[in-house]
Amino acid sequence: MDFFYRKPKTENRKPLLRVPPFPTRWLAALALAALLTAAVPGGAAEPPEEGMKPLILRSFKITGNQVVKQQDLKKELSIKLPSFWPPWKKPPTFRPVDLDYDVERLKDYYRRQGFYHAQIQPEIEYLPNGEANIALKIEEGPWVEVTELKVDTKNQVDLSDLEKKWPLKPGDRYAEKAYDALKNLYLNYLPNHGYPRVKVEGRILLDPEQNTAKIHLTVNPGTLSCFGPARVKNPEKLETPVKAIASKVTFRPGDVFSLDELFKTQRRLYSTDLFRSVVLTPEEVPPQEREIPIAIQVEEKKKHSVKVGLGYGDEDKVRARLGFVYRNLWGGGRVLNLDSKYSSLGYLVTETFNNPVVWGSDFDFVHQMGARHRDLPGFTDQAYFTQERLERDLTWDFRYYFGHGLEFSRPFDIPVETLIRLQGTEPSKIYRSSFVLFGLRRDTVDSHIEPTQGGIVNLSNEVAPTFLGSGLQYAQTVAEVRHYYSVGDTGLVLAGRAKFGIIQPMQTTHQIPIQKRFFSGGATTVRGYKLDFLSPRNASGNPIGGDAVLEANLEARFPLPLPLFGKKIGAVVFMDAGNVYFNARDINPGQLRYSPGVGLRYLSPIGPIGVDVAFPTNRIDPNTDRPYQIHFTIGYGF
Numbered sequence: 001m002d003f004f005y006r007k008p009k010t011e012n013r014k015p016l017l018r019v020p021p022f023p024t025r026w027l028a029a030l031a032l033a034a035l036l037t038a039a040v041p042g043g044a045a046e047p048p049e050e051g052m053k054p055l056i057l058r059s060f061k062i063t064g065n066q067v068v069k070q071q072d073l074k075k076e077l078s079i080k081l082p083s084f085w086p087p088w089k090k091p092p093t094f095r096p097v098d099l100d101y102d103v104e105r106l107k108d109y110y111r112r113q114g115f116y117h118a119q120i121q122p123e124i125e126y127l128p129n130g131e132a133n134i135a136l137k138i139e140e141g142p143w144v145e146v147t148e149l150k151v152d153t154k155n156q157v158d159l160s161d162l163e164k165k166w167p168l169k170p171g172d173r174y175a176e177k178a179y180d181a182l183k184n185l186y187l188n189y190l191p192n193h194g195y196p197r198v199k200v201e202g203r204i205l206l207d208p209e210q211n212t213a214k215i216h217l218t219v220n221p222g223t224l225s226c227f228g229p230a231r232v233k234n235p236e237k238l239e240t241p242v243k244a245i246a247s248k249v250t251f252r253p254g255d256v257f258s259l260d261e262l263f264k265t266q267r268r269l270y271s272t273d274l275f276r277s278v279v280l281t282p283e284e285v286p287p288q289e290r291e292i293p294i295a296i297q298v299e300e301k302k303k304h305s306v307k308v309g310l311g312y313g314d315e316d317k318v319r320a321r322l323g324f325v326y327r328n329l330w331g332g333g334r335v336l337n338l339d340s341k342y343s344s345l346g347y348l349v350t351e352t353f354n355n356p357v358v359w360g361s362d363f364d365f366v367h368q369m370g371a372r373h374r375d376l377p378g379f380t381d382q383a384y385f386t387q388e389r390l391e392r393d394l395t396w397d398f399r400y401y402f403g404h405g406l407e408f409s410r411p412f413d414i415p416v417e418t419l420i421r422l423q424g425t426e427p428s429k430i431y432r433s434s435f436v437l438f439g440l441r442r443d444t445v446d447s448h449i450e451p452t453q454g455g456i457v458n459l460s461n462e463v464a465p466t467f468l469g470s471g472l473q474y475a476q477t478v479a480e481v482r483h484y485y486s487v488g489d490t491g492l493v494l495a496g497r498a499k500f501g502i503i504q505p506m507q508t509t510h511q512i513p514i515q516k517r518f519f520s521g522g523a524t525t526v527r528g529y530k531l532d533f534l535s536p537r538n539a540s541g542n543p544i545g546g547d548a549v550l551e552a553n554l555e556a557r558f559p560l561p562l563p564l565f566g567k568k569i570g571a572v573v574f575m576d577a578g579n580v581y582f583n584a585r586d587i588n589p590g591q592l593r594y595s596p597g598v599g600l601r602y603l604s605p606i607g608p609i610g611v612d613v614a615f616p617t618n619r620i621d622p623n624t625d626r627p628y629q630i631h632f633t634i635g636y637g638f
Helices: 024-036 070-075 096-112 160-165 176-193 242-246 259-271 416-421
Strands: 002-005 055-063 119-127 131-139 145-153 199-207 212-220 226-232 275-282 291-300 304-313 317-327 335-343 346-355 364-375 380-393 398-412 431-443 454-464 474-487 492-505 548-559 569-581 593-604 607-614 629-634
Touching: 055 070, 070 096, 096 119, 096 131, 160 176, 176 199, 176 212, 176 259, 226 242, 259 275, 259 291, 304 629, 569 607
Parallel strands: 002 199, 055 131, 145 212, 226 291
Antiparallel strands: 119 131, 199 212, 275 291, 304 317, 317 335, 335 346, 346 364, 364 380, 380 398, 398 431, 431 454, 454 474, 474 492, 492 548, 548 569, 569 593, 593 607, 607 629
């Protein structure tokens, strides 16, 4: 970039430090007083002599700034600022020379924001005992206006649609950050549309006397390119077969080049839990060459790993987790995962075996089996289950599956009042469910611990007919959507979730038993209600579940600027809604029950630890339901 700068006229600069002159005629009198009398504490202190220990900084104030935010100015300071929290924290020290340095830093920062005439006048108030107060008085002056902006594109590539997205336009205040964003707009767009060799050059004619800036960009997209073959580097050093890696590649030779496809492929390879490092690199080819081969370099994880977890929640109390993962079992990229979870609400033990590209196809074979025990407010049950699925990746990050499942479940400890309402439920009876399952899933979140972008779409279906040997016949569909959106650089994240579930009896089954019914309410669903208590209830007030459920959550997550914790403390404001319907024909969105609330989060290494307070706006039973619910959690509810 060529930067043309017209030197402004010489300005009269004010001194960095203004120290009131000491009247000479008082020197003799003060010297005589010092000899004849003892020093009296108090009064104005003098500046420290050079070489003395640093001063204690009691306060630091910035005044006069109008456009540039004070918190942005403080981020540019090298001087450590005093904090009033915690109260026992010692105030920082500083030297006057550090203040001189920071004043120059702030002037440079103002120039980067388009203010070339900003004046910064520092003042130091010296206090007794080696303490001082600092005040910066700022006069920002006029800012530089962009009067002209031209973008020339070579190779006759039409980029006129990008003008609507320009972060810097004629009439705006010139700022280096906005100028860089303008260049990055083209540098990010073109590599995702077939031009990985794009070059952007800029020239700025800046006139600080007239406070104007003229910007001229030259965009050279280069040659329209496509993907060449993808090659796995050093396959002989890997236990994972090349075909298992190649099955996760989202592009094919001849497809238009796109950096996004490289990121998608990387995310898919990480999702296999086989690799600790995945790097995709476009290989060097002559500039006129259209096909760009891709080199894939992976580093495998350890063959064995153990997962241990311990947590607490207000609903499940102390919870523990122990898991074991075996990777590349018998070679071939196979993964065996043994997992166990325990809490006061029960336990869950599962085994999951994943065999990628089974029989040389594009499908992954997944086998899962396990046992569970649940102690829920309305009933207790035990179940043993097994599933076999074939899964395959689709375009746009979708993955679909189909297979068969078998489950044996036994409910017990069911109140008599519940059995009166649910005549299709028999205590201690073993229910056999044999069903086909099929579904669709899309996962694009950037982090499953603290998501800020992307979303999850999950659609699952089960059909259990008599010809599969199912003693309990039903059809079930559950659809759930989650999405996360980060608002610029503010740290604010908007999170949303919606869920719909329905189950219907068929053939010889006339009513769904309690262990297969839907429930809602609690820390991860609608927080204004106790666990499972947002559902139809029996005469004693115990939940009995329903054939359909609707849930919706909207949450704003943002950091709290507390000096003691830095960026570790966050807050949430949320609105939950939902309801459970006894029969599917009773579904009515107008009967949703709402629950606003607020919460705090501490961002720990194991995930967010938080507390939520939620208030149900329309309680089901005002005599028994509390006007608020408090939930202690680890991790976000969705």
